[in-house]
Amino acid sequence: MxxxxxxxxxxxxxxxxxxxxxxxxxxxxxxxxxxxxxxxxxxxxxxxxxxxxxxxxxxxxxxxxxxxxxxxxxxxxxxxxxxxxxxxxxxxxxxxxxxxxxxxxxxxxxxxxxxxxxxxxxxxxxxxxxxxxxxxxxxxxxxxxxxxxxxxxxxxxxLYIDRDTVLDELEHSVSEPSHLEAMAQWLDIGMPAWRQDAGIAAMFALKQVQLYASEQE
CATH class of the missing domain: 3.40.1580.10 (SMI1/KNR4-like)
Structure with missing residues (x-):
């Protein structure tokens, strides 16, 4: 990684x-x-x-x-x-x-x-x-x-990571697996409990599936 x-x-x-x-x-x-x-x-x-x-x-x-x-x-x-x-x-x-x-x-x-x-x-x-x-x-x-x-x-x-910013960036800015990997590191540093946030975790998992599927096409 x-x-x-x-x-x-x-x-x-x-x-x-x-x-x-x-x-x-x-x-x-x-x-x-x-x-x-x-x-x-x-x-x-x-x-x-x-x-x-x-x-x-x-x-x-x-x-x-x-x-x-x-x-x-x-x-x-x-x-x-x-x-x-x-x-x-x-x-x-x-x-x-x-x-x-x-x-x-x-x-x-x-x-x-x-x-x-x-x-x-x-x-x-x-x-x-x-x-x-x-x-x-x-x-x-x-x-x-x-x-x-x-x-x-x-x-x-x-200073803090804003939850709405995370959701917006996941939806609109993350377009490659490397972007998602970088976002995970960003969240691990600045919002360590992000995996316990159901909304963020669900959108992150969905984006993982979408990006993985697009790589397989």
Whole structure:
């Protein structure tokens, strides 16, 4: 069986670059004007530029949450501007969002919503989300800056695999046996009890049968 992911705690990471060099860390911290927290540095060692398919609950301002995925983690590579490197995204946030020093954008969703580490004295290492406003016809959503967790570690702990996402991906995205094998590994890491979920287990078994039958044709 192939190994599709690198595991960090309950997170399955895909496509990570090699761990950053001391020089790259120093360049980030110099531009940031703050040291990176140990928890962030530990994650960066294994998740440099990685993708991870997890859900983050963002308060909607009305007592509920919006499920979002800030799944593209920026890399420590040399960068210039809006290029999904930590230094490039710092520069972009300062130019386009008037972001002060000691604020680090570190991941984004599929659009322009991002998550930030607030390393200012007031922020104390909390994680903030910047949620892009949607057009009116899409429905209301909270937007702007929203606190998501008191620390980077707490934010990682809050990430989870959404059940509806699993069912949707099984139905619409899994088209080859290797996709199903990768999904099983993803679930084993991030949702260890998934085989006890009757709905997921039944759809997984059905997809196995379908893919096996198509291979035999």
């Amino acid at each position: 192939s190994n599709y992911y690198t595991q960090y705690r309950h997170l399955a990471l895909d496509g990570a670059r090699p761990a950053p060099t001391a020089q790259e860390i120093a360049a980030i911290e110099a531009l940031l004007e703050a040291p990176l927290p140990p928890a962030f540095l530990a994650f960066l060692q294994v998740a440099n530029g990685a993708y991870f398919d997890y859900t983050c609950d963002v308060p909607d301002g009305e007592g509920g949450v919006e499920k979002m995925g800030f799944n593209t983690f920026f890399s420590a590579d040399e960068g210039d501007f809006c290029d999904e490197t930590l230094v490039g995204e710092i520069r972009a946030a300062r130019k386009h969002m008037s972001m002060p020093a000691q604020i680090l954008p570190f991941a984004r969703d599929g659009g322009n919503s991002m998550v930030f580490l607030d390393l200012t004295a007031e922020g104390g290492g909390r994680v903030m989300g910047y949620v892009q406003e949607l057009p009116g016809w899409t429905g209301r959503r909270a937007h702007g800056f929203i606190e998501l967790a008191p620390s980077f570690d707490a934010w990682l702990d809050s």
